[in-house]
Amino acid sequence: MSLDKITNPMHVRHWLGDMEADYIYTLGVAGERFFKEIKENGKIMGAKCPRCNIIYVPPRMYCEKCFAKLEGWVDVGTRGVVHTFTVAKIDVDGKKLQKPEIYALIKFEGACGGLIHKIGETTPEKVKIGMKVDAVFKPSFERKASINDIKHFKPAE
């Protein structure tokens, strides 16, 4: 064995393999309604548990606290509060991002849960836990019933 340690696995005799694995993920009953409202009406909807009186955002079919089937849709508005956030400086490959990205969990008044999304139209230093933010939607002709139909959230005026 050589005294020089190998530190790059690519320098060892190997066989390179990759895994082609493509999927579709169906949205389900709750997801259909949620993304349809975002796409067509620019609304963020929650679903209500009749037993716990909890409104879940994003909506789902069942309550994770009591296991009841959720009934009733509630518009939770497009203004939320930053529950927590981070400023990502590197991308998934570990490369430094030209422009750091701000990820946050945005919670809505009276609702359980919220949305994970990016914060835009501000600088990282100005973002604080507890600050109010508004959803910025893409123009309706660009929307595809996706979480990215919301461009980002921006500090509320």
Next chain:
Amino acid sequence: MSEVAIVGVGCVGFQPILPELSYKELMYEAAVKAYDDAGVDPRKDIDVFVTCAEDYLEGFSIFDEFVPDQLGAVLRHLFTVSGDGLLGLANAYMLIKTGHFDTVVLEAHSKASDLLTLMDVIAFALDPVLNRPLGGHPYYVAGMEMNRYLHDTCTTVEQCAQVVVKNKKNACGNPYAAYGANITLDQVLCSDMCFYPLKKLEISTPADGCVVMVLASEKVAEKLTDKPVWVKGVGWCTETPNLETRDWSKAVDTRLAAEMAYKTAKIHNPRKEIDLAEVNDLFAYKELQHMEALKLCAYGEAGKLTEEGVTARNGELPVNPSGGLLGMGYGLEASGTEKLLEVVLQLRGEAGRRQVSNVEVGLAHAWRGIPTTTGIAAVLSNVK
């Protein structure tokens, strides 16, 4: 019901990479050591083999099928747990508790260096519809959690950085550790900000390695060894997987896992009754958050205790004398068995330079990493 003991351990690694061994050879080498340590022949003496692996981390579909030969388990009774090694321990423990099996082998490994796109695999564990389309490095989830944890507990960034200093120093005394170093608080604080407020040196680096253990029922254990390490209790729990509804400040899954393990082990005051703890520290702040969830201290108190040296190897409550994942390296699904290995060696009095004195009860804890909310805890003792 029979008591359950660990009667043999074998470890290869942990190293940044183990290029000369294939994953099968890695498992074989660790198994040979464990069987030798326990004094058993896998072809005759073992009732069940339990391995722990996740397909995407291995680069195989149905990886379960690729494990018998290198463990001496061909045409024997084997299954794979898709989870951390400590969950494998829970399975091994239960098998022996049924009274139907006397000897069980536990295996978990990491060949992280074979996986060229680990972060893509982790990103693939995020919700495909709600979270994945946002893109980005999946560890942003850790940055968000750390930020809220610091906000709610008033834990400081210096206290988090102290975890790194302590663990990397402990690792210097551990031949199984890949990333031991003597570093200063300033070096940690000045390392690159990756996911504010989480810094580069506060993130565990993956490593290659394998841990194999032999477990036995009371009657077999006492024949095989005069240094059995008894499994006094195991517990596990999973919180909601939804990033949107989970608790962003407390490790509630670990809390319930610990309560389950403590109940079986009859631990009423963990802080007093546990002599050393090996706690998941994939990120520095996680050690603090997990200590609190494991009831080793009050919520928000772990940072202060760390600063005061209480959790140092020679402190009142040593936490991660092995060097933790920050010092040993992040062994993927073997992370929990890295912890377990250290607890066993410490309770046997075989931890060499890093031996903690007067230890009788040890705690091993695992968390399955980003983006999971699965915690597992095990209480062990050298006293039956």
